[in-house]
Amino acid sequence: MIDLLPRPLLLRLGVACVLLLVAWATLVRPAHARFDADRARLDIQLQQVRTHAASATEQSDLASTADAIRGIAQRLGSDLRHHKSSKDLLAQIETLAKANAVRINRSETFETDRVPVLSAEGEEQLTLFADRLGIAFTGSYSDASRFVQAIQSDIGIVALESIRLAPVGGQDITGSIEIKGFRLNPKHAGPFSAEAPDDEH
Amino acid sequence: MSLSRQRLIVSLFPNRVAAGVFQSGQRKRVESIELNSSDWQSAWSSALTPYDPALRQLLARLRLPANAPITVLYHSPTAIIRIDENRGTKAEAEAAALLRFDQSNEGSSTIRAAEAMARSAKSRDDWIVVTVSEREETANAIYTWVARCGGALRDIQPTQAAVLEDAFQAVQATPQRKAACVIDQEWSAVVAGDKEGIELARIFELGYRLLTDAYASAYRPGEPLSHTEAERALMSIGVPTKRGSVPDQVRQDLLPRIAPIVQRLSVEIKQTLRYGLSQGDPPDTLTLEGRGAAIPEIASVLAEGVDMHVKTNPPNPHADQPDAFTTESTEHAFAVRQTRRLALRPSPAVVEQGISNIKRAMLLGASAAMIAIAGEFAWVKHQHRGLDPAFEAISGEIASIVRVNEEIVNASGLATTVGRCAAAIEDNSSVQPDIEEAMGVISHAAGEHTRLSGVEFQLGREGATLTLTGHAEGASEEDAAASLQDMVGFIESQPSIEHVEIGAVSSSTGETPGSAIRRFSLTAHLKPGRTYYEPLARFANATENQP
Numbered sequence: 050m051i052d053l054l055p056r057p058l059l060l061r062l063g064v065a066c067v068l069l070l071v072a073w074a075t076l077v078r079p080a081h082a083r084f085d086a087d088r089a090r091l092d093i094q095l096q097q098v099r100t101h102a103a104s105a106t107e108q109s110d111l112a113s114t115a116d117a118i119r120g121i122a123q124r125l126g127s128d129l130r131h132h133k134s135s136k137d138l139l140a141q142i143e144t145l146a147k148a149n150a151v152r153i154n155r156s157e158t159f160e161t162d163r164v165p166v167l168s169a170e171g172e173e174q175l176t177l178f179a180d181r182l183g184i185a186f187t188g189s190y191s192d193a194s195r196f197v198q199a200i201q202s203d204i205g206i207v208a209l210e211s212i213r214l215a216p217v218g219g220q221d222i223t224g225s226i227e228i229k230g231f232r233l234n235p236k237h238a239g240p241f242s243a244e245a246p247d248d249e250h
Numbered sequence: 251m252s253l254s255r256q257r258l259i260v261s262l263f264p265n266r267v268a269a270g271v272f273q274s275g276q277r278k279r280v281e282s283i284e285l286n287s288s289d290w291q292s293a294w295s296s297a298l299t300p301y302d303p304a305l306r307q308l309l310a311r312l313r314l315p316a317n318a319p320i321t322v323l324y325h326s327p328t329a330i331i332r333i334d335e336n337r338g339t340k341a342e343a344e345a346a347a348l349l350r351f352d353q354s355n356e357g358s359s360t361i362r363a364a365e366a367m368a369r370s371a372k373s374r375d376d377w378i379v380v381t382v383s384e385r386e387e388t389a390n391a392i393y394t395w396v397a398r399c400g401g402a403l404r405d406i407q408p409t410q411a412a413v414l415e416d417a418f419q420a421v422q423a424t425p426q427r428k429a430a431c432v433i434d435q436e437w438s439a440v441v442a443g444d445k446e447g448i449e450l451a452r453i454f455e456l457g458y459r460l461l462t463d464a465y466a467s468a469y470r471p472g473e474p475l476s477h478t479e480a481e482r483a484l485m486s487i488g489v490p491t492k493r494g495s496v497p498d499q500v501r502q503d504l505l506p507r508i509a510p511i512v513q514r515l516s517v518e519i520k521q522t523l524r525y526g527l528s529q530g531d532p533p534d535t536l537t538l539e540g541r542g543a544a545i546p547e548i549a550s551v552l553a554e555g556v557d558m559h560v561k562t563n564p565p566n567p568h569a570d571q572p573d574a575f576t577t578e579s580t581e582h583a584f585a586v587r588q589t590r591r592l593a594l595r596p597s598p599a600v601v602e603q604g605i606s607n608i609k610r611a612m613l614l615g616a617s618a619a620m621i622a623i624a625g626e627f628a629w630v631k632h633q634h635r636g637l638d639p640a641f642e643a644i645s646g647e648i649a650s651i652v653r654v655n656e657e658i659v660n661a662s663g664l665a666t667t668v669g670r671c672a673a674a675i676e677d678n679s680s681v682q683p684d685i686e687e688a689m690g691v692i693s694h695a696a697g698e699h700t701r702l703s704g705v706e707f708q709l710g711r712e713g714a715t716l717t718l719t720g721h722a723e724g725a726s727e728e729d730a731a732a733s734l735q736d737m738v739g740f741i742e743s744q745p746s747i748e749h750v751e752i753g754a755v756s757s758s759t760g761e762t763p764g765s766a767i768r769r770f771s772l773t774a775h776l777k778p779g780r781t782y783y784e785p786l787a788r789f790a791n792a793t794e795n796q797p
Contacts, residue, residue, distance in 0.1 A: 058605060058608065058609065058612075061612070062612055065612065065616045069616065069619045069620070069623065072620070072623055073623055076623065076627050077623055077626050077627050077630065080627055080630040080631060080634070081630055083634065084630050084633055084634045084637075087634065087637050087641075088637060091637055091640055091641060094641075094644055094648050094651075095640075095644065097648065097651050098644050098647045098648065098651070101647065101650075101651050101654075102647075108654055111654065111657075111658055112654070112657065114661065115657050115658065115660075115661035118661045118664055118665045118668070118786065119661065119664065121668065121782060121783055121785075121786055122664050122665075122668040122786075124782065124783075125668055125671065125672065125782075125783050125786075129671075162678065164674050164675070164678050165674070166670050166671050166674040175667070175670070175671060177671065177674060177675065177678075179678055190692075190693065191693070194686075194689035194690075194692075194693065197685055197689065198685050198686045198689065201682070201685050206675055208675070208678075208679030208680060208682055209680070209682060209685065209707070209709055210679075210680050210709055211680075211706075211707060211708065211709055212685075212705075212706070212707035212709070213704075213705070213706045213707070214692075214704070214705035214706070215703070215704050215705070216702070216703065229678070229679060231675050231678075231679075
């Protein structure tokens with residue numbers, strides 16, 4: 050029977066089928082897809098609402114944790130900006146020495162290390178500088194003790210690498226310490242960049 | 251001109267082609283053109299091409315639109331009609347008739363139709379089935395003729411089938427047993443029986459056209475009448491049995507021509523009834539039907555021949571007006587009949603109708619599909635709109651959840667990044683003990699009996715140690731040892747100390763007589779101090795170690 054049908058009729062039939070298919074594909078199918086997607090989204094949201102209502106305590110804990118994280122990040126960012134260079138770090142240590150009645154006999158700066166920080170793909174690379182210093186000092190034990198503690202706690206992120214103390218007679222002791230003071234590379238400050246100063250090593 | 255519910259019938263006879271428009275059984279318009287009957291054979295040989303102008307003219311006069319559907323009633327040179335008695339249901343009887351016809355006409359290309367016209371009077375299980383067939387080339391000639399002239403052929407019917415159908419209808423119209431003879435131009439049919447059953451049916455090729463031809467040649471000596479004039483004279487004068495109806499000379503010329511025809515007709519009818527009726531006597535009355543029944547004196551002449559009472563329907567006052575589709579004619583009966591039972595359809599018309607049906611089905615299908623698509627689209631949209639209130643109801647809670655989730659994501663990202671930074675600091679630093687506590691330990695360890703000569707913190711990646719060197723004094727060896735032991739015990743008891751290892755120990759005498767000095771070197775392993783950023787470093791390390 051198909052052979053008997055004139056070609057224009059078959060052509061029209063084909064065109065009509067194509068038009069119907071196009072109409073279905075461009076109107077109905079996307080409408081179905083949107084409806085299905087929205088219904089699935091609604092189901093998920095309803096589930097989220099139920100879960101959310103059932104875990105109010107957890108939400109509160111999560112909020113506190115997020116606050117704590119932000120607090121640590123803020124503090125770390127601030128600590129990593131406490132000094133701007135090796136000299137600056139040394140100057141801050143000298144200030145601490147004065148404040149604690151400790152006399153600095155000798156100070157030495159070493160080459161600054163670059164400490165790369167692993168980052169997720171696509172994120173800006175974060176780099177830290179580690180300023181290395183060696184300091185020899187003299188003072189009473191209690192003053193020297195406060196001085197060393199202040200170095201560790203009052204001038205940003207400072208790591209003590211070694212400490213040697215020896216009595217020199219009377220109440221005084223002599224001491225030598227080696228430290229690493231960490232600071233941000235302002236050009237690669239990562240999550241701290243918004244607050245990073247423009248100064249460079 | 252609208253052809254809805256209208257029928258356009260074209261009748262084709264050797265002497266005339268006519269076209270009529272009928273609506274609801276009423277004749278609306280009729281046009282006809284006389285043909286030269288001598289061209290009849292050659293016209294069929296030329297696929298009716300010589301009749302093209304006539305049909306075009308008729309269709310133009312009727313102001314018909316192009317491709318108007320047309321049914322053609324025609325005097326067929328090749329049609330075969332066959333009457334069978336078959337048992338079974340109506341459909342089975344018709345199928346059996348067709349099968350029998352096909353067996354007897356094997357090899358010839360024909361189109362055919364079978365119709366069980368009535369029950370047989372002999373057996374209530376039998377049907378009288380009429381089978382009509384036409385050769386393909388004849389049917390196709392009519393199809394192309396109509397197509398060439400701008401029409402669209404719907405179906406065709408040979409006149410013999412229409413005449414026979416008329417005869418059946420005449421008998422079945424009344425409950426009384428009767429015999430009817432339909433006399434048409436070319437064919438006559440005899441049917442006997444009643445409404446319940448048919449006793450006989452026969453058709454033979456003998457019509458009133460022979461009488462018309464006799465009038466045409468003899469009515470006006472030396473100047474033959476046209477067919478129309480001859481038919482008008484025939485219908486006006488009829489069989490000139492009585493003196494005075496026509497001039498004597500004309501009567502003398504006419505009667506020898508007419509008498510054999512009427513006699514032949516009488517014999518055909520008489521023998522049909524005598525040999526066809528197997529049950530008892532023939533009916534008392536023979537009813538004449540068709541246009542031939544309107545011929546004056548035909549009934550009385552036939553009555554003498556068939557030995558029966560012959561009656562005709564009341565005379566039509568306009569019967570002498572020769573016209574196509576006149577009321578008594580088979581053409582008219584065919585045109586006004588509601589069902590066309592023995593219609594034939596040429597193959598091209600069947601194909602054309604099939605294509606037309608497919609087109610209509612396509613249109614319907616496309617419309618239905620469009621409606622279905624639109625309906626489905628509207629339904630989906632409606633369903634979609636139904637989601638809006640639900641979304642609206644939870645929008646506040648969802649916004650809150652989104653905020654919390656964003657905070658979690660942001661905090662997690664911040665924790666990871668900052669944690670990596672913290673981990674980098676820890677990885678690049680020595681283990682940091684609690685210096686304040688360690689210095690306190692040193693301060694307390696150097697007591698009254700213990701002197702320190704060296705303090706050294708060794709801070710490495712693996713751990714932090716505090717090495718103390720010095721000596722313990724005592725009044726005796728045992729006191730000095732006890733002082734050292736006290737100091738070690740004190741150091742070990744401190745929370746920042748993991749354990750203490752005592753290294754080299756030596757004893758010597760003190761400066762005062764009897765006193766003792768115990769020199770020592772001990773190493774205290776310090777617990778690592780905790781930085782505020784350590785939890786984030788651990789978090790980052792744990793995140794990186796996740797698969």
